[in-house]
Amino acid sequence: MKNAISDAMVITRRQLLLLFRVPEVLIFSTIQPVMFVLLFRYVFGGSITSGQPGGYVQFLMPGIFVQTVAFTLAGTASGLAEDMTKGLIDRYRSLPIARSALVFGKTLGDSALNIVVLFAMGLAGFIVGWRPDSGIMKITFAFLFLLAFGYSLSWIGIFVGLSAKDARVVQNISFLTTFPLTFLSNAFAPTTGMPRPLQYFAEWNPVSTVVAACRELFGLTNQFGATAGSFPSQHPLMMSLIYMVAIMAIFIPLSVRKYTSAGKS
Numbered sequence: 001m002k003n004a005i006s007d008a009m010v011i012t013r014r015q016l017l018l019l020f021r022v023p024e025v026l027i028f029s030t031i032q033p034v035m036f037v038l039l040f041r042y043v044f045g046g047s048i049t050s051g052q053p054g055g056y057v058q059f060l061m062p063g064i065f066v067q068t069v070a071f072t073l074a075g076t077a078s079g080l081a082e083d084m085t086k087g088l089i090d091r092y093r094s095l096p097i098a099r100s101a102l103v104f105g106k107t108l109g110d111s112a113l114n115i116v117v118l119f120a121m122g123l124a125g126f127i128v129g130w131r132p133d134s135g136i137m138k139i140t141f142a143f144l145f146l147l148a149f150g151y152s153l154s155w156i157g158i159f160v161g162l163s164a165k166d167a168r169v170v171q172n173i174s175f176l177t178t179f180p181l182t183f184l185s186n187a188f189a190p191t192t193g194m195p196r197p198l199q200y201f202a203e204w205n206p207v208s209t210v211v212a213a214c215r216e217l218f219g220l221t222n223q224f225g226a227t228a229g230s231f232p233s234q235h236p237l238m239m240s241l242i243y244m245v246a247i248m249a250i251f252i253p254l255s256v257r258k259y260t261s262a263g264k265s
Contacts, residue, residue, distance in 0.1 A: 007097040007098045007101030007105075008098070008100070008101045008104040008105045008108065009105070009108075010097075010101070010105065011101055011102055011104070011105020011106065011108075011109070012104075012105040012108040012109045012112070014105070014109070015105060015106065015108070015109020015110070015112070015113075016109055016112055018109075019113065025113075026113070026116065029075070029113060029116075029117055030116065030117050030120045033064065033067075033068040033117055033120070033121050034120060034121060034124045036064055036067065036068075037060075037061070037064055037121060037124045037125055037128065038124070038128065040060050040064065040188060041056070041057050041060060041128045041129075042128075044188070055129070057125065057128055057129045057130050058130060058131070058132075058218075058220055059190075059215075059220065060130075060188065061121075061122075061125045061130045061132075061218075062142075062187075062211050062214035062215045062218055062220070063185075063186070063187030063188050063211050064121065064125075064187070065118060065121060065122075065146050065214060066146065066149065066182075066187060066207055066210050066211045066214060067182045067187055067207075068114075068117060068118070068121060069114055069118070069146050069147070069149050069150030069153070070149075070150070070153060070178050070181065070182055070207060071178055072110055072111075072114060072150040072151075072153050072154045072157065073153040073154065073156050073157040073160070073174050073177065073178055074157065074171060074174035074175055074178060075110060075113075075157070076106060076107065076110050076154040076157030076158055076161065077156075077157035077158070077160040077161040077170045077171070077173070077174045078161065078167050078170050078171045078174065079106070079110070079161070080106060080157070080158060080161030080162065080170075081161045081164065081166065081167040081169075081170040082167045084161070084162075085166070085167060100256045100259075102259065103155075103158050103255050103256055103259055106154075106158060107151060107154040107155060107158060108151075110150075110154050110157075111147055111150060111151045111154065114146075114147055114150045115147065118143055118146060118147070122143075132218040132219055133218075133219045134217060134218055134219030135219075138217045138218070138219070139217070139218065141217055142213075142214050142217035142218055145210070145213065145214065145217065145237075145240070146210075146214065148244055149210050149240070149244060152243075152244040152247040152248050153247065155247065155248055155251035155252050155255055156177075156247065156251050157174065158251070158255040158259075159251050159254050159255045159258060160173055160174060162255065162258045162259055163258065181205055181206070181207045182207055184198060184201060184202055184205060185202050185205045185207040185208040185211060186202060186208045186211050186212060186222070186223075187207060187208070187211050190223040191203065191208070191223070191224065192223055192224070200230075203224070203230050203232050203233060204230075204232055206240070206243040206247075208232070209232045209236045209239045209240045209243060210236075210240045210243075212232070212233070212236035213236040213237040213239075213240045216236065216237065217237075222236070
């Protein structure tokens with residue numbers, strides 16, 4: 001167990017060193033979410049009524065944060081598929097390290113990248129008028145909560161990356177998964193304007209529950225229509241934690257088994 005942890009830390013260190021050796025990864029990973037902040041704030045903000053004190057930007061930022069960490073799935077999957085194409089995975093398999101080290105190190109490295117991205121987004125949001133007022137403890141917990149959600153989704157990315165080895169196919173699969181979940185949610189507009197069936201889908205959508213939980217932690221109120229009495233609407237923080245635990249309970253063993261079995265084939 002001790003060796004597995006130390007091996008995973010070595011892989012994590014490699015992931016972090018890549019950010020310095022290939023700074024374009026960090027730059028473009030940061031620019032894209034900041035562009036989303038500016039786009040939604042100034043292009044769509046004037047046409048969406050959020051009902052929040054302080055305007056649409058207060059409603060928007062938790063959704064943008066969750067969307068960004070949700071894309072960790074795509075980044076992890078495509079990065080792993082690219083490593084497999086280059087033969088790096090075969091090299092790791094030839095080393096005397098724990099089988100689980102690569103997948104754990106990969107997810108931890110991508111989570112570290114999310115720290116930088118969320119900081120840049122928070123700064124951009126503050127510049128355009130975002131003002132969370134729930135206190136430093138709840139704000140800090142909200143960002144830790146976001147990192148935990150991104151970490152759980154990265155395990156889905158690991159499984160997808162190991163299952164579909166072509167980076168282009170992996171990227172398409174990942175975005176086909178994350179885009180519907182993100183836009184059929186409460187991230188960018190209240191669900192009250194959706195048709196009733198979509199309101200129920202959006203309410204039980206993991207992205208919606210995490211967004212609702214973050215809004216509460218940032219000191220905002222959530223709006224619900226047909227789903228006002230549902231468990232996710234009443235307990236978004238608890239429901240989000242259930243989703244995260246369930247995702248990791250399913251995909252951590254699947255990913256480790258997939259990596260191990262691929263090494264034997």
